Amino acid sequence: MKQLMTGNEAIARGAYEAGLIFASAYPGTPSTEILENMVNYKKDIYCEWAPNEKVAMEAAIGASIAGARSMAAMKHVGVNVAADPLFTFAYTGVTGGFVLISADDPGMHSSQNEQDNRNYATAARVLMLEPSNSQEAKDFMKLGLELSERFDTPVMLRVTTRICHSKSLVELSDRVEKPLIPYEKKITKYVATPANGKVLRKQLIGRLKIMEEYSNTAAVNEAEYNDTKIGVISAGVAYQYAREVFGEEASYLKLGMTFPMPMEKIKEFASKVEKLYVIEEMDPYMENHLKMAGIPCIGKEIIPEMDELNTDIVRNAVFGIAAETMKSEKEAVVRPPTLCAGCPHRGFFYALRKKKNIIISGDIGCYTLGSAAPLSAMDTCICMGASISAGHGAAMALKKGGSDLKVVSVIGDSTFFHTGINSLMDVVYNNGNTVSVILDNRITGMTGHQENPGTGFTLMGEPTNEVDIPMLCKAIGVKGDNIYIINPLDVKLTEDVLADALSKDEPTVIIAKWPCILKKFSDKDKEDFDLRPKRCEIDQEKCRKCKSCVKTGCPAISSGDQITINPDPCTGCSVCKQVCPFDAIKEVE
């Protein structure tokens, strides 16, 4: 019997069936659930969260060199972090089959950019597969591991949000064990010195030719001939949109392997159809390959180069048929995401927004929502880990240029472990003076509560060693007096500590430590923090409707004829109570 699975569940299943032994990842939407599902197979597969994508990639490379089938999974921007080992691993090739899963996010549902990672396959020269539904996600994961071993290359399985997070039916098979390939020392293969690299570089070019020959005959590059007036070349989820829009009439060349491109097969297909469309999301990746080979086609002149596609967009672009829709005269008010009621970041940002003459250098996580009104307590967010380093650069430039602006850098615990530690080292080593705030909510929040090096548990649920953040900061060189540990829900304390840190002309670190309110609290959390359920109430007789509490941006507080607190979402964090100038809010157990 077939099962409904998301693409992410299917990838994990495919890895299991193919005898995979090692998997590593750093969580990132839309890739996170691949490793979360891998835990279901922990009897057979060792899997772990790495502190960042480069580490995940390198750990999986090591497992491949040691003879195991292995994989690393990450979101598209994670591949930027892991690009360094990827490019050289493309030279050395593999021992055990290796697949890198790149989960791109067209439409930027939960990402800071919309880069098209198919370009990595051509740049690094690694074989690329693109599934178009969950069955293919599973099958291509298995095929990827086989092709990796057959052609001695890392393989990139490129998926997108609509593949990762859509469910469709999948036929399951049993696991076929792939025992370790016995280890052999291969210095000229795996030691990438310039001398070895030059040889490997030539081998890579030879391998590309063989892979292209395979691509031309591969079953996953499949032509479906119907009427030949219109031919469509497509891949990934875009194929599903195209297949629905062009229907039974048109002919299709559906590509499952998109690097190296099957140029002979494409030429043959193009010669048989009258009018050729290339339907793809984001960059004109396939289209450029066709145009370079002199094959005329219609692509990005009608299909948008940005945002995700859907059947409406494709139908309108190709046939000029817009969807018939009903309109309403009334308009729904926007519903932007917001920090949860009881979120420990709220107290911190409320205190921070009151500081004048500062630049707030932000980072990636739930706390990026601190940039939204009414808190508006963030000036920048570039990429994972950039808060502390970009903040340091800004501070040094401001100092050199004679400005008296100061910088507060704000980063989450998981993001600090990801790439913030090196940045803090930059501040300390170079005599910086920024205030680095680590919002330690004891979990990786935004991606849905994954363990990290600071939580005391592994992906597979084992208790483990914990990074001691204050001790780590001290080891990096931050003076003991300049390390503050606070409860960020204490607004006055947070204000005072920020003022003290900002008064110093040397590196300071504030660790704002309180668990995410949505976290499933560990026994240690319950020991360390007062997490008893509480709530707050407004005494309407005392309330003067000054809206100080509303300005905390808490989604439990509503402002109308009366200011009220919705008891369901309220957790009694008491930030509203602390900011009320009329003592009108009280805590109730």
Add this chain to the structure above:
Amino acid sequence: MSEVRNILLVGVGGQGTILASKLLSEGLAQAGYDVKMSEIHGMSQRGGNVSTQIRFGEKVYSPIVGKGEADIIVAFEKMEALRWIEYLKKGGKMVINDFEIPSVPIQQGAAKYPEGILDELVHKAKVSVFKAGEIAAELGNSKTMNVVLLGALVKAMDIPGIDWEEVIKANVKQGFEEINIKAFRAGMEQV
């Protein structure tokens, strides 16, 4: 592709749209339909609007529902029904939970929750409106609101031959089977 049917479940992060759509798609798959379901995770869950899309039929390609294509929209929150109206097919049905969750601009006093949403929507679609949260609370567990709405949806879909109660038993947390089946039956009575 006329035989493919499209269902949209729309609401606010945390309302339980995902479990409802899981039950729906499992039931449809067991009945032999080709099923695709698509949802968005991540940042939008933090109090933002969420949608789950379910398409089923003999053969389904696209995993997402186009504008003007939804046969039924189930709105877990009233303003979300308004937001998604352009996805409803002419002559389509709406199942609406009569429940308001103000968004941040409304809470801040920068915008007003739109008035007269239901009056407007009844002119555009076949609408069933009821207070699913209250029905669930009366049954003894307000969290089963999503299954009350599922019951109403299944009734509106009018597909015979699926043992939904079995699907619920197999897919909800142990110990919660009975209450969810009660919620499902109560939902069926609303349409």
